[in-house]
Amino acid sequence: MSTILLTIDDRKVHGESGETILSVARQHGIPIPTLCQLQGASTFGGCRLCLVEVEGIAHPVSACNTPIKAGQRVTTQSPALRADRQMVLELLFAERNHYCAVCVQNGDCELQSAAAQAGMDHVRCPYLSPSLPVDASHAQYVLDHNRCILCMRCVRVCAEVEGAHTWQMAGRGIEARLVADNGVPWGESTTCTSCGKCVHLCPTGALYRKGASVAEMQKKRGFLLRILEGRELGRTGEEPTDDFLVPTVEIRS
Amino acid sequence: MSTLQPENPSIERRIALQRVGRIDPESIDDYLAEEGFVALRQLLQSANPDSVIEAVTTAGVRGHGGAGFPTGRKWYFVAKADAPVKYVVCNADESEPGTLKDRLIMEGDPFSLIEAMIIAGFTVGATTGFIYLRGEYNLARHRLENAIRQAEAAGFLGRDILGSGIDFSLHLHSGAGAYICGEETALISSLEGYRGEPRSKPPYPTQSGLWGRPTLVNNVETLVRIPPILRHGAAWYRASGTAGSPGTQIVTLLGDVNWRGVVEVPFGISTRRLIDDVGQGVKGGALKLVQSGGSSGGIIPPEWLDLPLDFDSGRAGVVLGSGALLVCNAHRCVVDLTTVVMAFFRAESCGKCVPCRVGTVELHTLLQRLTEGRGTLRDLSLLETMGAMVKRTSFCGLGITAPNVLLDGLRHFRDEYIAHARDHRCPAAVCAMQDSAWGELPHLATVG
């Protein structure tokens, strides 16, 4: 390890050899937007939001996987970078069905906030409006492909931290999809430990805890009888029902 | 269509293709009778691996996979890397559309690749090699399997090669049909059993490649040039070609020409000579353009036909790439061509990074609109902005080169794009210029 001196946005900064531009910038309080980056997991480099300019290199480089070099001059904000980051976000919004107003994650979403931060206020390219399923087979969690940005955070944390290797990427290009256990419904996964790491690290509403969206709440109305008559249950073998508590008005859905 | 004609010395010089069509590719005896394994034998006797790097560097060999990186330097990096295990990998995942050179070598002269890989292993200090073969190349697989077996039986592969104390084992691995696996880090991921996705560079494969070991990755055509160079010397190799690109290159000539096929010519030859002297002229009309280097290459307009084809001609705008030359006559539509090329990248993007995964689909969608008569001038400006953005910001070479043909098309044939976008007219009368979904609905004045 040796200390390296470089310049980021006209500020003299230092880092250890082997560190990335992103890591050194953050240590010095210089903000660079990211989406796929996840502290504590391996680097992916797919979202391309952390692009920065390095003097002497014709095209922008991703800060998350570019090691620092002595004397490097890095620029993190410029009109060209702003335009590139905006278009990255436009492409993400156009790819799947990211309608914030009807998303469980509205108001606490990294994609939504990245767009606002980057000044991306409309999408110029055609919306692809794909028809994508929602996997609600898991007892506690839901995977909504409509909101997935393929950042691989879930894949990495599941493999590298939980050690379960439940999540993989299947398919190629625009057909790429997050799958559990090489393509079974999440609820049928035999490797998932239901730890919830993927759910909490998902930047968008693609992975969420059940019960978060409208009309999803299911009440366990039978609990009272179960507590009170539990002892009887062992004798009769009869499960107390919820029937008498269910409202008689049928709500059509 | 014949793939190989008798050599025409006025224009051809066969080095990589020297034995193709002349020997039985399934017989090691035929190969031995044609100077086969002579270079290897001499090298093992001299026991001087540094001499190989010197010869390759002096000969000026550059990577024939498309990028043109100096081969000697790559070998030097791996040779000097301090590691107990190193690997040699041959990139035989020839997937660039319209490129058939590696296939011809592997089908016609498989032993030459094996000899080259043993030499590479000896030079850089690797005892294991892998050939990553394009999944669809069945005949090549059959011939390479046979050649590996015969070479093992004859003592050229395995332990203690020809009593030299040197070991080298060679493994053949078939890809599963993904273009991305031609990118060296994606190839390595695939070879390790992972999803074929590119990895961050640095570290480069020469430092940390297959299973984290220093790895030499070279294209088939690059490798097979090494034994003849060792045999005849660097000066012999440099006798043809240009100062920056010495030697020869294999060109796959196809499209609207009277003769289509594979030919090996000195670097620096002009596109015009290739079309006129090898291709026997343009077929079916006047020449409109030449798409060079496959789908990731570029467009050569008629006014550039006399520029030399070599690794450095990229400065002028001519991309040599994999050596594919697709000739298009005046009846071809450049917007249609661009749309087909973008459909290829849309299908072949691995999905790892956003600009390539979504950008290629958006570019293809916008191009399709032009061919359906539903495009606008704002679509055109978005195509240009987004094409440049995808090129600038993609993770690996696939996304970086995907917009090349589009951007070149807009540069050289802008009027034709404008005719599609503004007048909803295809000057070459190729595009359908109608769309079933929107039918008689009014055209949108602006989109974008």
Next chain:
Amino acid sequence: MSGQKLRLATAWLGGCSGCHMSFLDLDERLVELAEVAELVYSPIADVKEFPEAVDITLVEGAVANVDHLELAQQIRERSRIVASFGDCAVTGNVTSLRNRIPVPDLLNQVYQGGPGAIPRQSPDDPIMPALLPTVLPLHQVIEVDAFVPGCPPDPDRIWAAVRALIFGEAAPHDPHLRTFG
């Protein structure tokens, strides 16, 4: 009304009118607005024809059918400044959730196979405006000068945008004033 006043219009395409409700929630700021601007066309004013020479038009809703398309084009021709007002105009939003379903299937599902009695009119009835194959955000149909995202944009956000457009103040740069949703 004084001829000095700005001619302001608001229009309602494929949306739920929530953006207009939020606009009315400007409350006493509406009085301030009325001092400088005259509302010449709006779903809350009884004007049938979109007028000529409008200074600023706020457009709520996405472009979902041929009527929307026609009105949007009229708005563009007759307005100096057009602003996409709310998420449906800016992104398509909920209105465009139907984009994944082909129009004939959609009409069949809703009008023939859906709940309740089948309506007497057929979906092909000339009175019903034909649906576009896909719902589009406004700027993919006409040139748009300003974007006010939000579902709906809250009154403070609308006021910041209106002040920028009408009083010529600097456009709001605060990220929390331009989130979708």
